[in-house]
Amino acid sequence: MANGENDFQELYKETLKKMDDLTDKQKQILQAALELFSSQGFSETSSAQIAERAGVAVGSVYQRFQNKQALLVAVLTPLLTQALPQAVDEFGTTAFQHSFDDVESFVDAIVPDRLRFIDKNYAALKLMADQIIVDDQGVINQLKAAFTNQMSTNVVPNIKRLQKAGKMVDLPEDYIIQFLFTAILGYFGKRLLNMPVNMTDEIKHITAFLTNGLMKH
Amino acid sequence: MANGENDFQELYKETLKKMDDLTDKQKQILQAALELFSSQGFSETSSAQIAERAGVAVGSVYQRFQNKQALLVAVLTPLLTQALPQAVDEFGTTAFQHSFDDVESFVDAIVPDRLRFIDKNYAALKLMADQIIVDDQGVINQLKAAFTNQMSTNVVPNIKRLQKAGKMVDLPEDYIIQFLFTAILGYFGKRLLNMPVNMTDEIKHITAFLTNGLMKH
Amino acid sequence: MANGENDFQELYKETLKKMDDLTDKQKQILQAALELFSSQGFSETSSAQIAERAGVAVGSVYQRFQNKQALLVAVLTPLLTQALPQAVDEFGTTAFQHSFDDVESFVDAIVPDRLRFIDKNYAALKLMADQIIVDDQGVINQLKAAFTNQMSTNVVPNIKRLQKAGKMVDLPEDYIIQFLFTAILGYFGKRLLNMPVNMTDEIKHITAFLTNGLMKH
Amino acid sequence: MANGENDFQELYKETLKKMDDLTDKQKQILQAALELFSSQGFSETSSAQIAERAGVAVGSVYQRFQNKQALLVAVLTPLLTQALPQAVDEFGTTAFQHSFDDVESFVDAIVPDRLRFIDKNYAALKLMADQIIVDDQGVINQLKAAFTNQMSTNVVPNIKRLQKAGKMVDLPEDYIIQFLFTAILGYFGKRLLNMPVNMTDEIKHITAFLTNGLMKH
DNA sequence: GATGAATGAGATTTCATTCAT
DNA sequence: TATGAATGAAATCTCATTCAT
Secondary structure, three states, rough: OOOOOHHHHHHHHHHHHOOOOOOHHHHHHHHHHHHHHHHHHOOOOHHHHHHHHOOOOOHHHHHOOHHHHHHHHHHHHHHHHHHHHHHHHHHHHHHHOOOOOOHHHHHHHHHHHHHHHHHHHHHHHHHHHHHHHHHOOHHHHHHHHHHHHHHHHHHHHHHHHHHHHHOOOOOHHHHHHHHHHHHHHHHHHHHHHOOOOOOOHHHHHHHHHHHHHOOOO | OOOOOOOHHHHHHHHHHHOOOOOOOHHHHHHHHHHHHHHHHOOOOOOHHHHHHHHHOOOHHHHHOOOOOHHHHHHHHHHHHHHHHHHHHHHHHHHHHOOOOOOOOOOOOHHHHHHHHHHHHHHHHHHHHHHHOOOOOOHHHHHHHHHHHHHHHHHHHHHHHHHHHHOEOOOHHHHHHHHHHHHHHHHHHHHHOOOOEEEHHHHHHHHHHHHHEEOOO | OOOOOOHHHHHHHHHHOOOOOOOOOHHHHHHHHHHHHHHHHHHHHHHHHHHHHHHOHHHHHHOOOOOHHHHHHHHHHHHHHHHHHHHHHHHHHHHHHHOOOHHHHHHHHHHHHHHHHHHHHHHHHHHHHHHHOOOOOOHHHHHHHHHHHHHHHHHHHHHHHHHHHHOOOOOOOOHHHHHHHHHHHHHHHHHHHHOOOHHHHHHHHHHHHHHHEOOOO | OOOHHHHHHHHHHHHHHOOOOOHHHHHHHHHHHHHHHHHHOOOOOOOHHHHHHOOHHHHHHHOOOOOOOHHHHHHHHHHHHHHHHHHHHHHHHHHHHOOOOOOOHHHHHHHHHHHHHHOOHHHHHHHHHHHHHHHOHHHHHHHHHHHHHHHHHHHHHHHHHHHHHOOOOOOHHHHHHHHHHHHHHHHHHHHHHOOOOOOOHHOOOOOHHHHHEEEEO
């Protein structure tokens, strides 16, 4: 890992091309890898373990995927190219296609959706977090790209509009986004720490806090 | 809060000094392990690397520490039992010994201090984050314990007082703490993502956001 | 008893053949391990040595066998569960299926056969002896089981018959067996001590002594 | 081990010279080594273990004893030079200084004494057995020497006398000795195999068998 | 003489990857 | 494509031995 951007970017592009003709076994492998990588970490997971959980032979893992690193990429690719942008997209377009009258309904539209997204994609998010910690520049850049893109085209304009309407605090847009994310990511942190979480309460309080914090009083 | 007082590295070295059953070489080993573990991750660091950086023979690592895992524990234990609680303690007492008149001065007292704490202890924090991701229950529990303890004895009462004075929003104390932390941890996240950060701006905007969000308008 | 029928090496190879889940290389590993373990002892034999003699890579040893101890078990198990009981069995049935008229022909039937058995199976017996000394309870119990079983079903009745006929001394059967074995094992001891042995003489004298000692005068 | 006679013989002679000025700690080391070597085997015992059981530092083991091999020699030396010859001697002189009237009293004089000797020196005998199995030529030669010496000067003449008197079977003297030993060593074997033993019974039956077997009827 | 930390050579073991079937 | 035995490089770990205190 952490061996520079090129390996990852190369593999990433190649993987993207091939990403549709997946056999059942190959899907099982990706599934098993996702589960194991995210629960134990990438380096703590062996090819044998993946094969076993996927119910295939070790060789089958390498039949399709050049190496373990490539398998990681293959696991992350759909996430980074499909799920995440889509999620960001939803966050951008769906959430922002309406012209919210006030910050409250704006926050209301985002928070519950994002918390559920975390629940649904917990494993994948944990895996990304792992890669960020181990300094995988490829993953990091991919993440940044996915965000910058969507955010700048969809979210930023909407925030600006709310600010101009005098409804939202006059902080730089990237900080507005940052605070939205960190408040929401607190939920992810709680899950990482095995803390008991109650979705209803989380939604209620995070919403309240964000509304209060982003609203111009 | 005085500069450097709650620097993990400082605290860690002090802790090491107090461990007078440790030889110089053993301290070098712990130091090298801390550095390598936090910069590359635990599994990405080999015994040979540690020995080399510590300037000792590989065997010397195992003379004192039963195995690599035990070395990790030896590195983390003083952090989790000494440095972290002490840092949390300072956070609790120092920051909260004054009776803040309003949320603004309360937030002002915390944010700059915590951001600098993150800067100074980036390596150690990253190591802890690594362990949380890899699901090290030991680390997780230690972290929880350190926090619950200090927070409940020092921070919670202060929050309550501010709330009773009608200055702070009426959210549960643990959520107040959660929002303080997540807003601050955003800075840690930015560093993990290699994003350019400007301390002055961070302080300014995080303070502004938290003040607005926690203040009762 | 026909020559070679109860040769451990033969029986061992047959057993190996029946283990059709073993590849050729794995059989070579077991064969090499048997040879090295019994000539040098278990702890004095390294994985590298085994691999070299077997003509495989070191890793191949551990591909099939979890660890060195497991390899020892794999070597001993067929000996203790297949070869040994079968050998004991032949000893029991073949030697005792006739109704010997007197102790002399009884002893005559056993001694030469057992001495040749020791010669043929010297390596395997030495390995077992090694394990007994190092207090391997597994091996010890297996050995006991193999013996108790066969002796009680086949040998004991024959001894009793000879005793009732007034031809054999009235000692407990287990002691009769013990004396037969120890007198014969003297030959094994001589070989361990690198003493010059002459099979013809050994047979002659051991037979004479046992006949005299077990006969009722 | 098993590295030729010279190492052993050299060490053996050097050890002999120094064998009197032992400090308390050194005696403890020898005792601990004897216990551990005989219960687990030589190679399965580490210097650290010996030091720990002896209650001394690891270095102290090597202060006096050149290396582990030398320690083994030092453990075996008193046995091979003192206990064993003395035992053989007793077996030779004590037991044979009387002119036994018959084989029965001759056997009676030997068996109980030897069985008790085995009990008393079980650990040391086991250690010797270990060395014999691992093919330690030094030990083997020492053993042989101790025996040949004593046997030929004391025992052989006595056996010859009994044979000439027509009381003992006319087998070669070395075989007579062999049968005496093996019958008695059966007891040692039973202990190795953790079999329940009753000294009274053993004495009774071994005596009976040997008497019958060696007596000229 | 006694200590035990330090050493380094070597042993065991793991595991990503290859390749013949 | 799928398999899983085989590989070998590298990692973890052990331990007899040395040496400064």
